Amino acid sequence: MDRRFRRYLGYAVGEILLVIAGILIALRIDTWHEERQTREAIDEYLVGIARNIREDINEIEAIRAHREAAMFASKVARWNMGWLSSYSVDEIEHASHALTLAREQHYFSANTSGYEGFRSSGYLSRLGNPALESLLFEYYDIVTRIRFHEQNHNEYLRGLSLQFTSNDYGDLLLIFREPRFATPEEFAAEALQSGYRKLLTDPIVQAWYDATDVQALLRDYEQLRSLGELYIDSIEQGFSKQGGALRQDALFDPNSGLGYARVLENGRLAWHTFDADWFPNPDNENPANRGTYSQNIGAVTFSGDSLDIAYPGVAHLGGSAWAAIAIRVGGPSPSTIRRHKDYSGFTRLRLEMKGDKGGERFSVHLKDRDDPDDGTQTDIPVILTDDWQNYDFDLASFETADLSRLYLVAGFLFYQQPEAVSFSVRNITYLGPGDP
DSSP: OHHHHHHHHHHHHHHHHHHHHHHHHHHHHHHHHHHHHHHHHHHHHHHHHHHHHHHHHHHHHHHHHHHHHHHHHHHHHHHHTTTOSSOOHHHHHHHHHHHHHHHOOOOOOOOOHHHHHHHHHTOGGGOOOHHHHHHHHHHHHHHHHHHHHHHHHHHHHHHHHHHHTTSOOTTHHHHHHOGGGSOHHHHHSHHHHHHHHHHHTOHHHHHHHHHTOOHHHHHHHHHHHHHHHHHHHHHHTTSOOOSHHHHHHHOOOTTOSBOOSEEEETTEEOTTTEEEEEEEOOOTTOTTOOOSHHHHTTTEEEETTEEEEEEOOGGGGTTOSEEEEEEEEOSSOOTTOOOOBBOTTOOEEEEEEEESSSOOEEEEEEEETTOOSSSOSOEEEEEOOSSOEEEEEEGGGOTTOOGGGEEEEEEEEEESOOSOEEEEEEEEEEEOTTOO
16 A cells, blocks of 8 residues: 555656646746747837838938038138128029028928837837947937927027018019029129128128038937947847947047047038138239139039039139148137147048049148148148049158147148149048058
C-alpha cells in the first residue's frame, strides 16, 4: 500500500507539475504574443511618424526657401534705396519684387497625426528607447515654437498691411509693380522719381523689408530639419541609433562661441549663423559711378542648389579697382561691432565650386574681427573648371586670420579684373582633423 501510495503521489505531483508548466508556457506564449503585438504597433506608429516628418521637412524647406529669398532680396533693396536720388527700371523692379516677397505670409502646418495617435495609445511609455523618445519630444517642441513665432510674425505683417492702406499712393503702386508700363520719359520725370523716393522711404515699406530678417525662425527651421532627418535615419536603421554624437551634430547652439561648420549646404546659406554682402569698391573720382545698387542686383543670387556669383568686370563697376563677396558671422549687432566665432578646432576649408565656362579666376580670403579692410589679408588664388570640384584650403595658409575669432568665414575677391567672371558655389564646409 505504501509503495502504491508513493507511486500515485508521484504521478499526481508529475501531473500537477505538467499542468503548472503548461500554464507557465501558455502565459509566456501569451506574454510573448502580446509583446510582439505591442512592438509591431509601436513600429507602425514610429514608421508613420517618420512619414509625417518627411512631409514636414518638405514643407519646411519650401517655406525656408521663400523666407531666404525674401531676406536676401530685401537686404539688397535696403542697402541703397534710401539714399539714391534717382532710380533705374531694374532697381525699381527689384525693389518691387523684394517688397512682394517681404509681404508674403507663410504658415508651417506640421502633420502631427502619427505622434498624437502614438501618445494617446499609451505605447509611448513602452517605447524602451529613451534617446528616440527624447528626440521626438524635442522635435515636436520645436514644431510648437515655430507655430508661435510664425503666428506672431504673420500678425505683424497683417498689421503693417492695415497701416499701409491708409496711405494714398494712387496709381504709383501700379507703376511701382510694373515700372516698364511707363515710357522712358515718364519714368525719368521728376514726378515719378520723387514718388518712388517717397514710397521707398515710407517707414512701413522699410519695416516690411526689415521684417524679412527672421533669423530665429530660420534657426528653428534648421533644427527641425536636422532632428527630423536624425529621427528618420534612426527608424531606417532599425531603431539602433540612440542619438549621441549624431545628436550633437544635428543641433546648433546659437549661444555657443564655436563656429558652425556648414556655411553653405546645397546652395542654402545657414542664415541663422551667417549673412552675405556684395561690395563693389566705389571709384569716387569717376562721376559715372553714382552708386552700387545696380551692381548689387544679380551679382549674388541663390537659385536651385547653388549660390551663383556674377562679377561684371571693372568697366561695369565704373572703374572700381576691386569687388568682393563676403560671407560673415551674422546676427544683429551695431555696425561698429564685428561678430565672430571660434574656428580654431577646424583645419581645412572646403569649397565645392564650378565655373560657367572654366578658367574663372579670383581669390579666396578669411578675416578675423580685427583685420583691417585695407587689402592686407591673405588672398589665395583660385582657377576653376567647368565641372563641380572640391577645393580644399589649409586654414593655416590664411596667415593673417586668427581662427579663434573669425569674422569673415568665406570671402571671394576680384581685384583689377577687366573681364566678367561667373561661377557657382554649392557647398562651403569647415573640416576638422578627422574629416575625410
